[in-house]
Amino acid sequence: MAAARRQGCDGSVLLDSTANVTAEKDGPPNVSLHAFYVIDNAKAALEALCPGVVSCADILALAARDAVALSGGPSWVVPVGRRDGRVSLAAETSTLPGPRASFEQLKQAFHARGLSTKDLVVLSGGHTLGFAHCSSFQARIHPDKAQQQDPSLSPSFAASLRRACPANNTARAAGSGLDATSAAFDNTYYRMLQGGRGLLASDEALLTHPKTRAWVALYAASQEAFFRAFAKSMLRMGELNGGDEVRANCRRVNQ
Ligand code: HEM
Structure with missing residues (x-):
């Protein structure tokens, strides 16, 4: 669970930190996220074929589905057409539930996201x-x-x-x-x-x-x-x- 804003699956977790802003991926709960190069490679291949068409948020949703299916799990049709967000703030990862969260805290965190x-x-x-x-x-x-x-x-x-x-x-x-x-x-x-x-x-x-x-x-x-x-x-x-x-x-x- 990486995205922290109400925006949801908008690829904000893929944005790098800049000189002025520490991004979501560098927030404490996300330090173990890695292999961003997999998404970069998929994006480069898609941009070479059809520039500006497939969002990073869609690539991430499709990659998650494929990782599950390739590991022996179910597959599903991912509706596409997501747009990428322009905001990614490490501070907002504090709203993610942690590994010691209670049942009530977990429930609230999920309900808050619909x-x-x-x-x-x-x-x-x-x-x-x-x-x-x-x-x-x-x-x-x-x-x-x-x-x-x-x-x-x-x-x-x-x-x-x-x-x-x-x-x-x-x-x-x-x-x-x-x-x-x-x-x-x-x-x-x-x-x-x-x-x-x-x-x-x-x-x-x-x-x-x-x-x-x-x-x-x-x-x-x-x-x-x-x-x-x-x-x-x-x-x-x-x-x-x-x-x-x-x-x-x-x-x-x-x-
Ligand atoms: C319910 C709230 C959740 C909490 C509190 C939570 C917490 C965590 C924590 C603490 C880790 C280990 C991080 C580390 O020590 O490196 C982890 C790993 C992981 N979580 Fe969750 N998680 C939650 C929900 C989810 C959801 C919804 C998914 C996907 C559907 C998910 C998928 C994963 C996966 C695949 C890993 C392994 C990552 C790796 O191997 O690098 N988690 N989670």
């Missing part, structure tokens, strides 16, 4: 892919003296995370896959959540409410139901737009 509580459960399933750095779950496995270890974590899972991320860890790249099959788009994320092996506190928070717990159980039991729901929620999230132009270069607004 997304439902069901969308929250379904799109959190995006954590079937990828990696989290130790700092994103350190507090759960090394609580300070005032706190106990997070009781919702399975003790054996917590022990394996402590081996990857010891209290005195200095390796910046250390961390863990978000689920046990982090290169495959599948429903392992939900099955791990049910077993007390959800990595982030914000993942675990989906079990704290009876309604969301029931959705977790449904998707843990049926990968097909998860795939169908994921495609629908991605379409809903991708409808949020509001940009102004088709950028010539995804890293800079048009002059």
Whole structure:
């Protein structure tokens, strides 16, 4: 989840910081975003064929769909015609929910963007892919003296995370896959959540409410139901737009 403005999917996360403005991609929650060159390459190929037609926001939405499908997940038809935004502010990333967000905070963050509580459960399933750095779950496995270890974590899972991320860890790249099959788009994320092996506190928070717990159980039991729901929620999230132009270069607004 990278975009912070109400504008939604307007490619603002692709803009580079300038001498005067620190952009969204350099905001604290986005420091682990990388591989922007993939979008740059797609943009260069499209500009060579049809200049000024395909927006960076559309390229990003199509690339997200393809990454999911190529990892074994569902595919869907992405409506195109998004416009690229001209504003990208690191300060606005403070409105994104963090890895320690409570259920209420997550719900509010989704509702504020026109997304439902069901969308929250379904799109959190995006954590079937990828990696989290130790700092994103350190507090759960090394609580300070005032706190106990997070009781919702399975003790054996917590022990394996402590081996990857010891209290005195200095390796910046250390961390863990978000689920046990982090290169495959599948429903392992939900099955791990049910077993007390959800990595982030914000993942675990989906079990704290009876309604969301029931959705977790449904998707843990049926990968097909998860795939169908994921495609629908991605379409809903991708409808949020509001940009102004088709950028010539995804890293800079048009002059
Ligand atoms: C519900 C609110 C969400 C929170 C609090 C959240 C939080 C996080 C955090 C803390 C990380 C790890 C960052 C790091 O340590 O490097 C992460 C990674 C990731 N998130 Fe989320 N996220 C949320 C929603 C989403 C959504 C809606 C999607 C997509 C549908 C998504 C897809 C991903 C992916 C693919 C990664 C792995 C990135 C990588 O491997 O570099 N997340 N998320």
